[in-house]
Amino acid sequence: MKAVVLDGFGGLDVLQYRDIPKPIAVPGTVLIRIKAFGINHAEMHMRRGEWAEAAPVSGIECVGIVEACPGGEFAVGTKVAAFMGGLGRTINGSYAEYTLASVHNVAAIESELSWAELAAIPITYATAWTTLFRNLDLQPGQTLVIRGATSSLGLAAVNLAVNAGARVIATSTNDSQFDRLIQMGVTRCEVESLQLSAQLPDKGQIDAVLDLVGNSVVVDSLRIVRRGGKVCLAGWLGGLDPIPDFNPLLQMASGVYLTFFGSFVFGTPQFPVSDVPLQAIATDIAAGKFQAKPSRIFRFDELREAHRVMEANEAKGKMVVVHDDA
Structure with a gap:
């Protein structure tokens, strides 16, 4: 063959x-x-x-x-x-x-x-569905931030989350993609940055974050969600380097959940x-x-x-x- x-x-x-x-x-x-x-x-x-x-x-x-x-x-x-x-x-x-x-x-x-x-469909939608509805337990009416939303996995997650009745805030490094995301049902778009939490007016009120950017921003993602909120790390668009100097005692908000999903x-x-x-x-x-x-x-x-x-x-x-x- x-x-x-x-x-x-x-x-x-x-x-x-x-x-x-x-x-x-x-x-x-x-x-x-x-x-x-x-x-x-x-x-x-x-x-x-x-x-x-x-x-x-x-x-x-x-x-x-x-x-x-x-x-x-x-x-x-x-x-x-x-x-x-x-x-x-x-x-x-x-x-x-x-x-x-x-x-x-x-x-x-x-x-x-x-x-x-x-x-x-297969790996992209299987991964998006699992991260959203198993790891994050996303419910209708909840607010979700998808970091790296214009990746193939991010776009699949947008489709599934919007269809499930969630309010989706999507990030991308390229604002030329914002119109496309809005057409897909996203409520709001933000330019992705290492300090995204600092630019979100609803920081601390977010129910969940699907982090596809990876280790370089995961500590920042933990600052975005409310008490009881969940962050799922499931992508490495920002590279494979390990989380730098991560100290949960000093950098992780109390009462938030960090979860990981690997499609393997x-x-x-x-x-x-x-x-x-x-x-x-x-x-x-x-x-x-x-x-x-x-x-x-x-x-x-x-x-x-x-x-x-x-x-x-x-x-x-x-x-x-x-x-x-x-």
Whole structure:
């Protein structure tokens, strides 16, 4: 089968097109004929050698059709999404014509959406939904700040939070994106900064913060929420450096909650893929409730260009790659 293989770590040139053996399904796995897959920042870090683990074939998610499933958990021909469970990290991932995923990381997802539109859903919406409705326990009428709202994960969180009846304050480093966010139902936009808390008139009254900027601002996020408010750290748009000189006694407000979510836990007993309503999300997207189309669509032979766009921060949303037969 055709695949893109990491030939070492570094720039775009390490993404090499090669023919490799097609994987063989064994009990507990699902062989998927890939139709399309999303592009993720994690894959850029893997390509650079900045991630703890990186399989020869990258790619942490895909959508496609079941070709084989020895255990019978999914019927051959079923339309499915697969994400995490070691894909692209400890086992070959989705940058290929086929992938072999754990049954625990596969979900049926029947929809009339195109393969490109379906590919924009799995890991992005699963992560956004889990952070909002499990970690933050977001309720209708609550006020939520989404830091890094114009990232693909941020845009998915905006869609889900607005649809759930929350009042959303969104941040971006680029105010040219504010009109788009307002059209999506955001109540207010703020320019992202290291000291966002100082510029919010409703600081101390906010119910929750979804922090996708990361360690560089998480202490500031803790200053934003009310007593009993929650902060969920779930992204690193600001880089992977550790929180500098964090001292909870001096820097963390009393009575607030800090939680973390990493999508690598999907498929484990405590975070089953079945917990995420992917089918309902796809149905809502098909019904026009969300603005969830991919920002850019690439062919399989354009994968290097997709990485270039991602690295240059030109994505402006979720980018996907589609195979020629999709």
